[in-house]
Amino acid sequence: MNEAGSAILRGTTASEVVGPAPFGIPTAIACDAPDRCTAADNGGMATTISPPWTAWSDPYVLPGKEGAVLASLDCPQVNVCVGITSKPAGAALRTIDAGSPHPTWTRRTTSTKDLVGIGCARGAPPGPNASCTAVGAAAGWSETANAGVDWTLVNDVPALRVLDCPAGAPSGVCVGAGKGDIGKTTSGGQFWTAPFPGITSLDAAAVSCLAYPQCLVIGKSKVLASPDAGRTWNFRFAAGDVTAGPGGGMCVTPNQCYGAGSGAVFTTFDGAQSLWQAGPIPTAPAETLAAMACPTPTVCLVAGSESIYRGTLQVVGGRAQWSWVATDADAVDAFKAISCSSPSSCTAVGGGGNEPTNGGQVVTTTDPALRHWNSMRIKNTIDPADPLALEAVACPADGVCVAGAKRGYVITTTDNWGTHSLDQFGPPVADAEHEPDIAGVSCQSPTTCVLMGTKSNPALGVDSGAAYTGVRTGG
Structure with a gap:
């Protein structure tokens, strides 16, 4: 067999055939009938073969400005084939005349660029109406009911770090945001869509759907608002910029929101429809402010790299x-x-330092003034060599908290950390190599929480863009 594929197996008999030329490395092959198959190569060419199976047809160019390379191909019916391209990424090519000497292929737009494979249902009635599913990165897939003409996004899990599952929304509805994407689920994290992907320098600090279906995403240098539960988004005034914007934030009413970062607090009273008000937070020099929680509309806590600070708000003349x-x-x-689960019950989490056996840090307070905190270390009983770097926490009721850590660890307490349980989620998809880093937790009720995270690529040192969700139910 040469590099163009010059042998074909029929039953138990191997027969030499004449390979197509010119033809590169085969990337996809499928048969639309027992007596006809189509193959594509890495140079944007396609060819067919049929009885007597002795020679491939002359290759022809697949349509596209710079050629189209099929990554996967399936043919659900006679003459009907649908493929997913790697160049351009995630597009669909379809033909309904695969049996002609020069098949006509048309390009269709799918709902995501991360698709890499396709499979179609067999046995559909005659005609180009087959159902196909295309799959890709981050457990994403799209579906078509008319053999590739129109595509519907079923699941596309972006990399998210902040999450809100509002109590006023239907069960299972959550909206999240990350470095450059906004995501939404209506199934408690089982399936996701990315209604607004690829937002440059979003660096989300908070998501709030307090007045669901209205939602607000607060980023370091961008703020976006949705009037319809995350289906459409509009830009609002930003709180800061990429060098000095919020690292954490929260909305206490539909329009009254705060952000904290770079030694400053940012305030809006109209949902960022006008300029934010900025003021200083006196902290240690060079301290990084990473998170914010407000147990009441006028009292907030800001967690930093060294300590926690309590702020009290007064509004004077609209300022x-x-x-x-x-x-x-x-x-x-x-x-x-x-x-915070109440005005006097709050929890903060962080890493445990360089010594893995010390465990991750949890600090709690039940002080009405929120000034005195108790610190404890949660050791990793599953893998003592893992430092249990805690990254996220949500406390939906007094005494009840769920914390997430790197490498898929989740800690749950129902008695304000008197006792706790430790679990670890495996890789988000079957062929993944690494456990997810849990970056966000949100609880729609005291018994149902969604955890959001990302898979990292240690070799590249970057986030791979995949995401992980999990649902915890029970007491």
């Missing part, structure tokens, strides 16, 4: 006046997340 005081919370390795 925000914040008063900030330090607490006695002392971070071992930077606080990453904070959550």
Whole structure:
């Protein structure tokens, strides 16, 4: 067999055939009938073969400005073939005359660029109406009911780090955001769509759907609002910029929202429809502010790389006046997340330092003034060599908290950390090599929470763009 594929197996008999020329490395092959098959190569060419199976047809060019390379191909009916391209990424090519000497292929737009494979249902009635499913990265897939003409996005899980599953929304509805994407689920995290992907420098700090279906995403240098539960989005005034914007945030009413980062607090009273008000937060020099929680509309906590700060808001003449005081919370390795279940019950989490056996850090307070905090270390009983770097926390009721960590670890308590359970989620898809890093947790009720995370690519040192969801139910 030469590199163009010059042998074909029929039953148990191998017969030499004449390979197509010119033809590169085969990338996809499928048969639309027992007596006809189509193959494509890495140079944007296609060819067919049929009885007596002695020679491939002269290759022809697939349509596209710079050629089209099929990554996967399936033929659900006679004369009907549908393929997914790797160049351009994630497009669809279809033909309904695969049996002609020069088949006509048309290009169709799918709903995502991350598709790499396709499979179609057999046995459909005659005519180009076959159902096909295309799959790709991040557990994403799209479907077509008319052999590739129109495509519907079924699942596309973007890399998200903040999440809101609002109590006022239908069960299972969550909206999340990450470095450059906004995602939505209506199934409690089982399936996702990305209604607004590829937002440059979003760096989301908070998502709020407090007045569902209205939602607001607060990013470091961008703010977006949705009037229809995340289907469409519009830009609002940004709180800061890529060098000095919020690292954490929260909305306490539909239009009253806060952000904290770069030693400053940002305030809006109209849902970012006008310029944000900015004021200083006196913290340690060069301290990174990573998260924010507001147990009341006028009292907020900001978690930083060294400590936690309590702010009290007064509004004078429409202007925000914040008063900030330090607490006695002392971070071992930077606080990453904070959550409050009531005005006097809050939890913050962070890493445990360089010594893995010390465990991740959890600090809690039941002090009405929110000034005094108790610190504890949660050791990794599953893998003692893992430092249990905690990244996210949500406390939907007093005493009830769910915390997420790198490498898929999840900690749950129902008695304000008197006791806890530790679990680990495996890789998000069957062929994944690494457990997910849990980056966000949101609870729609005290018994149902969704965890969101990403898979990292250690070789490249970047986020691969895949995401992970999990649902916890029960007491």
